[in-house]
Amino acid sequence: MQMISSDIIIVGGGAAGMFAAAVCAEAAPGLKILVLEKGSKPLAKVRVSGGGRCNLTHECSDIRTFVQNYPRGGAELIGPLHRFGPAETTAWFEAHGVPLVVLDDGCLFPRSDTSEDVINALLNTGINIRTNAEVSRVWKFDGGFNVKLANGDQLACKKLLVATGGGAFVEGLGHTIEPCVPSLFTFKTSDKDFTALAGIVVEDVRVSAPGLKAEGALLITHGGVSGPAVLRLSSFGARSLAENAYRFAMKINWLPAQSEEEIFQTLEKFRVASPRKQIGTWSPVGLSSRLWKLLATRSGADETREWGACPVKVLRHIAAQVSGFILPITGKNPHGEEFVTCGGIRLKEVNFKTMESRIQPGLYFAGEVLDIDALTGGFNLQAAWTTGYLAAQSLLS
Numbered sequence: 322m323q324m325i326s327s328d329i330i331i332v333g334g335g336a337a338g339m340f341a342a343a344v345c346a347e348a349a350p351g352l353k354i355l356v357l358e359k360g361s362k363p364l365a366k367v368r369v370s371g372g373g374r375c376n377l378t379h380e381c382s383d384i385r386t387f388v389q390n391y392p393r394g395g396a397e398l399i400g401p402l403h404r405f406g407p408a409e410t411t412a413w414f415e416a417h418g419v420p421l422v423v424l425d426d427g428c429l430f431p432r433s434d435t436s437e438d439v440i441n442a443l444l445n446t447g448i449n450i451r452t453n454a455e456v457s458r459v460w461k462f463d464g465g466f467n468v469k470l471a472n473g474d475q476l477a478c479k480k481l482l483v484a485t486g487g488g489a490f491v492e493g494l495g496h497t498i499e500p501c502v503p504s505l506f507t508f509k510t511s512d513k514d515f516t517a518l519a520g521i522v523v524e525d526v527r528v529s530a531p532g533l534k535a536e537g538a539l540l541i542t543h544g545g546v547s548g549p550a551v552l553r554l555s556s557f558g559a560r561s562l563a564e565n566a567y568r569f570a571m572k573i574n575w576l577p578a579q580s581e582e583e584i585f586q587t588l589e590k591f592r593v594a595s596p597r598k599q600i601g602t603w604s605p606v607g608l609s610s611r612l613w614k615l616l617a618t619r620s621g622a623d624e625t626r627e628w629g630a631c632p633v634k635v636l637r638h639i640a641a642q643v644s645g646f647i648l649p650i651t652g653k654n655p656h657g658e659e660f661v662t663c664g665g666i667r668l669k670e671v672n673f674k675t676m677e678s679r680i681q682p683g684l685y686f687a688g689e690v691l692d693i694d695a696l697t698g699g700f701n702l703q704a705a706w707t708t709g710y711l712a713a714q715s716l717l718s
């Protein structure tokens with residue numbers, strides 16, 4: 322006969338596990354719920370999220386548009402987000418003493434600008450948590466789960482929620498783990514002339530790699546490229562880019578709103594109208610003069626010469642560089658502000674109405690341990706709150 326030590330054990334004291342625990346603790350204070358966290362403190366990522374300010378969700382007028390920010394897991398999250406989405410998350414935190422503000426870009430932060438308020442709201446719900454408690458193994462018995470800690474302690478529970486953000490130890494329970502690779506990163510390049518332009522930001526570019534494209538602002542850094550367009554590409558291409566060891570030719574269209582032919586016509590008109598102006602110092606297409614000079618010289622133009630002396634063939638080359646500059650990508654850099662893992666528990670093996678395993682009844686998953694990840698902007702934490710909430714409803718039933 323197994324000695325059940327807790328009704329519910331939650332492995333992982335991150336956003337998903339702690340939110341599930343908070344919802345359960347408030348709804349059923351009599352239930353024996355225990356969170357096991359391997360670190361010395363819970364909610365470590367929440368603390369540093371959003372640069373310590375915690376971008377805890379994103380404004381949403383339509384769930385189907387909202388899920389387009391999830392390269393993996395968007396379709397599965399449609400139903401769950403209708404049940405507990407950004408509006409419900411906002412209401413929950415505001416009811417727990419954390420008023421939120423929406424920024425112009427749609428990101429929601431605590432009005433106090435500190436993640437500590439989010440952490441305190443969760444901790445104040447009376448969660449029972451054991452820290453420095455790493456789970457090393459989990460196995461099923463008739464009526465529940467045994468949980469073994471790295472220090473040798475053994476516990477047992479009726480229902481188990483795994484919210485570890487990584488989750489390797491659940492393999493023994495029959496689940497498939499989609500290989501984990503990083504998502505949300507910036508790129509390195511070996512093109513030194515290009516990185517000499519560090520600091521330049523170009524709004525609304527289109528970047529592409531084989532089979533992938535993304536749009537938004539691009540920032541030239543000392544080591545390569547960053548900015549929203551690059552982060553989108555890294556997120557949507559997390560798997561294919563990893564397979565190619567982050568080495569590929571990235572195409573940058575600096576003016577995607579215009580065709581190459583339209584750009585050529587603009588250059589040609591400028592040549593006729595301003596023949597005495599110097600090529601290297603006059604950009605007729607609105608790009609910064611340093612970037613323009615690189616594109617022009619790469620096209621074979623002599624920057625010291627006058628526009629009137631520039632052959633049509635060279636103008637065509639410049640138009641091609643503006644529409645399709647090729648940057649050799651030689652690796653990746655972590656994105657300082659936010660990084661997430663692509664990969665985790667295969668989504669088909671989980672029932673998204675309940676967050677219960679389709680393989681092991683009584684076993685539930687929430688948060689980044691699942692093969693779900695999103696772009697920056699509060700979407701990753703929203704997935705943790707949403708799946709944590711749904712799991713809590715099942716744990717309570």
Ligand SMILES: Cc1cc2nc3c(=O)[nH]c(=O)nc-3n(C[C@H](O)[C@H](O)[C@H](O)COP(=O)(O)OP(=O)(O)OC[C@H]3O[C@@H](n4cnc5c(N)ncnc54)[C@H](O)[C@@H]3O)c2cc1C
Pocket residue numbers: 332333334335336337338357358359360363364365366367369370371372375376377378454455456457484485486487488490657658659660661687688689690698699700701702703705
């Ligand atoms: C620097 C940074 C900034 C970020 N900023 C934002 C942001 O502003 N907005 C946003 O939406 N997202 C942000 N994210 C992403 C977001 O923080 C994560 O997606 C989210 O925290 C995932 O929550 P989780 O609970 O699923 O996993 P985690 O937060 O990773 O929590 C899992 C927990 O499980 C514990 N654990 C793991 N294995 C075991 C084990 N075997 N036994 C016991 N415990 C275990 C871990 O110690 C950890 O505490 C950021 C991420 C980073 C790294």
